Amino acid sequence: MTDQSPLIPRNREMHPVPYYPDYKTSVARSPSLPLISMESTPSEETGPRFGHNKLGALDNNLILNWTKGAAPAVGERVLMHGRVLDENNRPVPNTLIEIWQANAGGRYRHIKDTYFAPLDPNFGGCGRTITDENGRYEFLTIRPGAYPWPNRGNEWRPMHIHISVFGHAFGQRLITQMYFEGDPLIDRCPIAATIRERSQLDRLVAPLDMASARPMDFLAYKFDIVLRGRRQTMFENKMEGM
Amino acid sequence: MVQKLDTLIESPSQTAGPYVHIGTVPTYAGLGGIYEQEIGDSPIADGAKGEVITITGTVADATGWVLRDAMFETWQPDAAGKFAGDAGADPAVSGWSRVCADPESGEWTLKTVKPGSTTLRDGRVQAPHISVWLVARGINIGLQTRIYFEDEDNSADPLLNRIEQRPRVDTLIAKRTGDGEYRFDIRIAGPQETVFLDI
Numbered sequence: 349m350t351d352q353s354p355l356i357p358r359n360r361e362m363h364p365v366p367y368y369p370d371y372k373t374s375v376a377r378s379p380s381l382p383l384i385s386m387e388s389t390p391s392e393e394t395g396p397r398f399g400h401n402k403l404g405a406l407d408n409n410l411i412l413n414w415t416k417g418a419a420p421a422v423g424e425r426v427l428m429h430g431r432v433l434d435e436n437n438r439p440v441p442n443t444l445i446e447i448w449q450a451n452a453g454g455r456y457r458h459i460k461d462t463y464f465a466p467l468d469p470n471f472g473g474c475g476r477t478i479t480d481e482n483g484r485y486e487f488l489t490i491r492p493g494a495y496p497w498p499n500r501g502n503e504w505r506p507m508h509i510h511i512s513v514f515g516h517a518f519g520q521r522l523i524t525q526m527y528f529e530g531d532p533l534i535d536r537c538p539i540a541a542t543i544r545e546r547s548q549l550d551r552l553v554a555p556l557d558m559a560s561a562r563p564m565d566f567l568a569y570k571f572d573i574v575l576r577g578r579r580q581t582m583f584e585n586k587m588e589g590m
Numbered sequence: 591m592v593q594k595l596d597t598l599i600e601s602p603s604q605t606a607g608p609y610v611h612i613g614t615v616p617t618y619a620g621l622g623g624i625y626e627q628e629i630g631d632s633p634i635a636d637g638a639k640g641e642v643i644t645i646t647g648t649v650a651d652a653t654g655w656v657l658r659d660a661m662f663e664t665w666q667p668d669a670a671g672k673f674a675g676d677a678g679a680d681p682a683v684s685g686w687s688r689v690c691a692d693p694e695s696g697e698w699t700l701k702t703v704k705p706g707s708t709t710l711r712d713g714r715v716q717a718p719h720i721s722v723w724l725v726a727r728g729i730n731i732g733l734q735t736r737i738y739f740e741d742e743d744n745s746a747d748p749l750l751n752r753i754e755q756r757p758r759v760d761t762l763i764a765k766r767t768g769d770g771e772y773r774f775d776i777r778i779a780g781p782q783e784t785v786f787l788d789i
């Protein structure tokens with residue numbers, strides 16, 4: 349049976365601020381009036397589920413999925429792996445994770461990306477997988493390159509992988525980014541800086557994980573993701589007259 | 591030192607960025623074929639019970655400029671108010687979809703069935719609505735909102751009744767423009783800013 353208790357309200361102190369002038373696009377794309385807060389309802393406590401039948405065998409292998417296994421992508425081979433947990437410290441099993449990223453030169457395969465670093469004919473740039481019963485997931489990919497973008501005069505994104513996670517409730521929906529340990533561009537990035545608490549930003553920086561690296565094959569980075577949890581108390585108050 | 595809590599804190603969000611389509615709707619980004627089956631095309635399959643409706647709209651920024659890169663997800667119950675996974679839910683309603691703005695005009699369209707009403711655990715009834723989660727470049731944490739319907743009784747809806755400035759309720763209500771056709775424009779900020787939610 350699925351747990352349909354109310355979701356724990358979001359702690360927005362830990363999240364990025366919506367309006368952050370150094371990230372110029374956020375200025376016109378952030379609400380100026382307060383959000384309406386309310387206890388979660390069935391609309392947020394339920395959510396879509398995805399079965400393994402939708403997925404192909406190479407969907408979580410970005411080194412091979414673009415060419416259907418014919419030729420590997422260029423770049424530093426990396427295993428990205430970790431667990432999806434909720435705020436109750438329980439694994440989130442059978443949930444869909446999608447990732448997307450630039451190639452080793454920092455170029456995205458997208459109609460809108462015109463950076464002159466070349467496309468890699470053997471690299472698409474997206475992958476997806478479903479967590480196992482312990483909430484574990486893994487992707488094999490290449491380390492994405494840093495890339496320049498129009499913002500302030502000379503702006504570069506640190507190496508990063510975009511991640512989308514579903515959980516089991518629409519109110520748990522989350523998109524975030526994974527950064528790589530030791531990248532000096534993290535401290536210069538206004539998008540990373542939208543998270544005002546350094547200790548929170550550090551939670552998005554994946555450590556090098558030599559215990560999971562495979563000799564002569566790939567390095568590994570560990571990245572755990574925490575989704576909203578559910579209130580566990582049993583006492584419920586009813587509205588007057590209900 | 592006080593006792594240590596066993597709980598964790600949600601991972602911080604980051605913007606989906608300009609290339610969100612690569613990871614979520616690869617065909618739109620020009621990566622068609624990378625997956626055998628893309629997800630999110632439609633919240634309904636053939637034979638879904640209830641009134642099939644089409645909602646059209648735009649997403650605009652604080653200056654009124656319509657976003658060409660907006661992407662949002664929708665989640666709703668079937669015509670009887672049951673969500674996919676509930677006992678007795680309509681098997682032809684997945685209830686979930688991804689909607690992309692047209693890269694030229696910025697206009698989007700959602701074809702679905704009109705959802706039924708749902709009941710809260712305290713017994714209050716929510717008017718029919720579709721939940722929306724909007725992401726794009728410049729949006730640092732996904733924006734939640736809802737699409738209600740002009741031709742439904744929204745007077746007792748618990749969420750709509752929490753909105754103090756009554757004219758703002760209008761920003762959550764799709765206007766009927768024809769038989770089974772509705773209009774719903776989202777304004778992230780500026781005049782007639784849409785009500786966004788923290789639920």
Ligand SMILES: [Fe+2]
Pocket residue numbers: 450505508510607609
């Ligand atoms: Fe990016």
